Amino acid sequence: MLSKIVREKAVEAIESVYGIRFTARDFQVNPTKPEFEGDYTIVLFSLVKQLNTSPDQLGNALGAKMIADDPVFFESFNIIKGFLNFTIKPAFLIDMLNRHYQDPCFGKAPMNGKKIMVEYSSPNTNKPLHLGHLRNNFLGRSIAEILKANGYDVLKTCIVNDRGIHICKSMIAWSRYGNQSTPTSTGTKGDHFVGDFYVKFNDAYKLEVEGLVAKGMDKATAEKEAPIMLEAQQMLFDWENGKPEVIELWKTMNLWVYEGFDTTYKRIGSDFAKTYYESETYLLGKDTIELGIRKGVFFRKEDGSVWIDLTAEGLDEKLVLRKDGTSVYITQDIGLAQKKYDEFGMDQSIYVIGDEQNYHMKVLQLICKKLGLPYADGIHHLSYGMVELPTGKMKSREGTVVDADDLVDEMISISRKHTQNLGKVNDFSEAELDELYNTIGLGALKYFLLRVDPKKKMIFNPEESIDFHGFTGPFVQYTHARIRSVLKKSIIDSGLKDYKLPLLKGEKDLLLLAEQYEVILKQAADGLDPSAIATYLFQLAQTFNSFYAALSINNAENEEKKQLRLKISSLVATIIASGMEMLGIKVPEKM
């Protein structure tokens, strides 16, 4: 961690020269901009004021002192307009290179004894997964990997919304229009099969409402009185009362969906240590509500419904239990939070949920805090933005949803086309080719969704397919394959112990960049932000490709340079493989 080392050395130097102890946060240390000479820069302005001196005076005093104290670490310094730039001696970088050039654990932290739960995916069992779910799945999976690399004991969980009125809608539609067909009998993937009936329900519902309105009923009443809707509500009632044929149908249809989800999850690489089903947890939380009433956190209105008053916190009054005693969404979440904590006792719990639920999650955490629950502070909502089309939000009712399976298929088929055009893997078997197409197609898709800041909504244009050139997954994968190919042509010996030649720009750039990997990993974990890694890996790959074009590796000027560049290449490939793994993306040896 060069920036940290420079910072610490600066703190010491200031103390010994001026007798004042600063903390590391009082001033900034950045990598030096390429147009200036140096590797790391101390920004002097914030110090000047408190030390009552000029930037030049401070810079000279600090620079001289730091070089005198650490002549083996710092080579030189210069001051430009309040910026103190240091050049680092190669020895530090060479030492790092020797230790880590093929170390898969480079940059990762040792176990810290903390347990984190990451809940993600959380699908409904009434329709297939779409592009928004993909962002959720990739984010959740990636965050889990990043936290693991930072020393946490990570537990991936998923809550399946397998119950409720929306599920009954598919069931009603199938009863009415299904004619006993099944995914097998129609050759349809189970989740799509059920999803189609969900659409059928909405079509039929719309027609019935229109019919009632035509007969003179007002729209709001018609929406409540449409026979198909009443049927669905009756079915939900029957389900809750355990009516055998309803439960039977529900089980059958859910099974179809799970088979479909399973296939998709396997393809995209989502897995969970524990899956919760809402049908098994929706009654939880009621006793917590009772506890809250006793504690005075909640209050009961005359009609029997239970509420919490959050107006003091700038929010509203929020219902936590219906007047008939049944639970609402938040009641279940309160219960599930408790259950998870009872089962796993984690220090933190991360919910990967879209930003349309910001308010809900705020309320959830606030309630847990007011109840004095031990896990309240550990709740963290990883709120991500919607994936939108150029025309706006995706809407299932308007058929403007980008289906996950379709998109994955398309990505794989594009990667097949590209690969075949290039014709570099003619020695691959059919099975190897299929795996390669998968690796590249999914790599492009995952990288596309993970390279932007999770908090921001992003736009996906289905008209233009996802790119395979430039700032993309395949670019990074290509760089890895290229390095592996070069490395196969030579042997790395154990030399370089006393490397004395100066480092060329391309060589030093890569070493400095590689050195930052550890900091990037930490940043990604602290900010729950995989895009930090995606951006970094692209920069690393790009820097390598420039280096590759400018300097020969296997035909270097001498053996020492050759070994240096082989090791640098190996380090870069190691970091790419490690970083891509955190994004859930595989890297091929050849492509």
Add this chain to the structure above:
RNA sequence: GGCCCCGUAGCUCAAUUGAAUAGAGCAUUUGACUACGGAUCAAAAGGUUUCAGGUUUGAAUCCUGACGGGGUCACCA
């Protein structure tokens, strides 16, 4: 309407969380394979960071206001 989020090149995104001349990719134009992989590299062009004020040595970043876009305010989940 209340509350929350967002507005950066033609398009999609960055900017080390307040620092030096705001960076990439795509698209456009030009150049580079008998040196290790051209899914690459080198270069050109593209910006009043929505607008108007303010704080600061320093603002895309912080504050105020306007304009534009989105989310949310269910006894739905």
